[in-house]
Amino acid sequence: MALLTDTLQRAAEYDNGSGLVDLDGSLQPWGQVAQAARGAASILIASGVEPGDRVAILQPKSAASFIALHGALLAGAIVVPLDPVGAPATVAGVIEQCDPAVVIGSATTIARLALDPLQKIDCPLVIVDETTPLTEAGLPDRRIIEWNHPLTGSRAAGSSQSFPSLRPDDPAYLIFTSGSTGVPKGIVHTHQSGLAYAITAAQRHRLTPTSRVAGIPPLHFDMSTLELYSTPLAGATAVSVGEPEQRFPASLSQRLENEQVTHLYAVPFLLRQLQERGALSERDLTAIEHIGYAGEPYAPGALADLMNALPHARVTNFYGPAETNVVTSYDLPGPPTDDEEIPIGSLWPDCTYKLVDDELYVSAPTCMSGYWREPELTAKKLEPQQDRPPWYGTGDLVDLDDDGRFTYRGRRDNQVKIRGVRLELEAIELLLTDAPGVEHAVVGPITGADGQPSLAAAVVLDPSESLNEQKMRRWCAGRVPAAAVPSSFIQFSGFPSTSSGKIDRVEVRAQIKSAPHPETPVETKPH
Amino acid sequence: MDESFGHDLLKMINAEISLDPSVEIVADTDLLLTGLVDSLGVVDIVAWIEDRTDLIIDPGDIVIENFQTVEQMVRFVKISVDD
Numbered sequence: 001m002a003l004l005t006d007t008l009q010r011a012a013e014y015d016n017g018s019g020l021v022d023l024d025g026s027l028q029p030w031g032q033v034a035q036a037a038r039g040a041a042s043i044l045i046a047s048g049v050e051p052g053d054r055v056a057i058l059q060p061k062s063a064a065s066f067i068a069l070h071g072a073l074l075a076g077a078i079v080v081p082l083d084p085v086g087a088p089a090t091v092a093g094v095i096e097q098c099d100p101a102v103v104i105g106s107a108t109t110i111a112r113l114a115l116d117p118l119q120k121i122d123c124p125l126v127i128v129d130e131t132t133p134l135t136e137a138g139l140p141d142r143r144i145i146e147w148n149h150p151l152t153g154s155r156a157a158g159s160s161q162s163f164p165s166l167r168p169d170d171p172a173y174l175i176f177t178s179g180s181t182g183v184p185k186g187i188v189h190t191h192q193s194g195l196a197y198a199i200t201a202a203q204r205h206r207l208t209p210t211s212r213v214a215g216i217p218p219l220h221f222d223m224s225t226l227e228l229y230s231t232p233l234a235g236a237t238a239v240s241v242g243e244p245e246q247r248f249p250a251s252l253s254q255r256l257e258n259e260q261v262t263h264l265y266a267v268p269f270l271l272r273q274l275q276e277r278g279a280l281s282e283r284d285l286t287a288i289e290h291i292g293y294a295g296e297p298y299a300p301g302a303l304a305d306l307m308n309a310l311p312h313a314r315v316t317n318f319y320g321p322a323e324t325n326v327v328t329s330y331d332l333p334g335p336p337t338d339d340e341e342i343p344i345g346s347l348w349p350d351c352t353y354k355l356v357d358d359e360l361y362v363s364a365p366t367c368m369s370g371y372w373r374e375p376e377l378t379a380k381k382l383e384p385q386q387d388r389p390p391w392y393g394t395g396d397l398v399d400l401d402d403d404g405r406f407t408y409r410g411r412r413d414n415q416v417k418i419r420g421v422r423l424e425l426e427a428i429e430l431l432l433t434d435a436p437g438v439e440h441a442v443v444g445p446i447t448g449a450d451g452q453p454s455l456a457a458a459v460v461l462d463p464s465e466s467l468n469e470q471k472m473r474r475w476c477a478g479r480v481p482a483a484a485v486p487s488s489f490i491q492f493s494g495f496p497s498t499s500s501g502k503i504d505r506v507e508v509r510a511q512i513k514s515a516p517h518p519e520t521p522v523e524t525k526p527h
Numbered sequence: 528m529d530e531s532f533g534h535d536l537l538k539m540i541n542a543e544i545s546l547d548p549s550v551e552i553v554a555d556t557d558l559l560l561t562g563l564v565d566s567l568g569v570v571d572i573v574a575w576i577e578d579r580t581d582l583i584i585d586p587g588d589i590v591i592e593n594f595q596t597v598e599q600m601v602r603f604v605k606i607s608v609d610d
Contacts, residue, residue: 085562244559247566279587
């Protein structure tokens with residue numbers, strides 16, 4: 001096995017009743033999924049997609065998007081999953097950066113994007129995975145193919161079709177994160193780096209052919225690779241979880257019960273919502289064996305609440321930037337105490353580390369090959385080594401204990417992670433200064449009374465304006481990822497400046513941190 | 528539940544919750560698949576309904592079937608008030 005596409009072929013060989021569960025609960029055995037992926041690949045190749053072309057996927061989670069993604073890989077394309085409910089401007093920015101040959105979407109997601117920023121989408125072909133006609137989308141001069149779900153719609157899925165032969169170091173997928181100037185940057189993972197992750201992750205999540213893995217993280221988030229590749233690799237069953245379930249914890253818990261899910265992998269934010277608002281006492285979730293979390297620290301008290309609510313589940317903390325995939329993990333021995341420090345754990349196999357001024361550098365087989373079309377940035381961030389994967393400086397400060405376990409101590413720079421989403425404060429500040437009435441803005445991380453991290457914004461307004469927090473939040477919500485929307489706003493009459501006359505952001509951020517903040521709005525009100 | 532409840536809810540969602548002011552939300556607009564309402568919006572809607580009706584909504588009732596459209600919300604509230 002050398003390619004990510006082999007994971008699906010491997011799954012098809014198990015023939016043990018495992019497969020892919022769609023949103024409606026129907027199960028497609030892996031053999032059928034593999035055949036449908038070949039059908040999708042045939043359509044893409046016939047449409048002119050060549051190896052190395054980008055295929056952007058703008059579809060919510062479902063069996064159809066899983067198949068489209070694997071089909072694109074089989075066609076030799078580089079897959080770029082996009083956020084189907086993301087801020088249109090952000091999505092359009094990613095499309096501009098990756099320059100795709102095809103965008104695969106649904107009538108809904110394409111129309112949503114087409115409303116105005118589509119002017120930026122210079123993409124010759126759009127595939128629509130729905131029979132709904134695309135009347136409102138306004139896509140002049142673009143070729144549009146409507147494919148029914150290849151699983152049922154395509155009989156072209158013959159095994160006679162030959163697919164391009166790929167090498168392990170060919171790029172397989174791009175994960176975009178925000179850049180400090182507001183231009184998104186693409187992390188390039190190859191078949192080799194993706195597969196190295198998929199193999200170790202299958203072991204560390206303890207996947208077996210009887211496992212049923214909930215596919216919760218959206219496709220554009222790299223945590224979805226567990227479901228996309230590790231799950232078929234282990235011959236386990238992947239349960240697609242719809243996007244709306246992310247916003248309805250009680251619906252998510254219902255789905256987990258109905259599908260007898262055994263494995264969860266999600267960011268702490270979502271797991272906390274599940275525990276606090278998921279009506280767990282009304283659900284039978286005893287099938288859950290393992291819960292993995294990643295993306296940000298889990299407040300120990302809240303994690304203990306989750307573990308006490310689901311006492312039969314073992315919990316693992318996974319750590320790693322999107323550039324390297326997961327590189328350490330830590331199995332919790334039991335519910336942590338309130339002030340316990342939960343380590344990020346010990347290194348994964350074949351990884352080596354060095355500490356430079358307490359910053360963790362790793363050399364890992366799961367490391368990216370570089371940043372998309374950014375050779376200078378790549379050279380700056382990756383330090384080549386003889387016969388070893390390059391060093392990557394994570395920017396994370398860590399301690400190492402005598403048992404070889406790392407504990408996260410903070411960032412070396414201003415990067416902030418909220419709900420597992422990497423945010424560049426400067427980019428959000430830049431955007432906020434465009435908001436109606438805002439003259440200057442400084443954004444900083446805060447920790448709510450419940451231990452939940454979020455952003456708060458300090459703003460200086462035009463003298464004629466008064467602060468309306470809800471309006472500000474809504475304004476931001478259409479333009480940045482949900483995690484980047486400040487949970488509270490503080491009005492300043494002016495900002496302190498540094499000796500060179502710039503805004504003293506360090507000082508303002510310290511004031512943001514110490515200011516009293518109201519209950520974070522994601523809390524339900526007490527009953 | 529008073530007559531104007533559905534009308535007021537629709538008006539409030541269009542004015543304060545919708546992430547895309549260019550879309551006119553009507554009673555049967557799917558709010559979830561289109562990304563018009565995020566998780567923050569759901570919480571705000573629940574709080575508005577609780578304030579307006581004096582209902583205390585059980586977390587187990589905050590599910591997709593009850594909140595996908597304004598129509599479904601009105602139906603859910605009507606049933607809850609009658610109970």
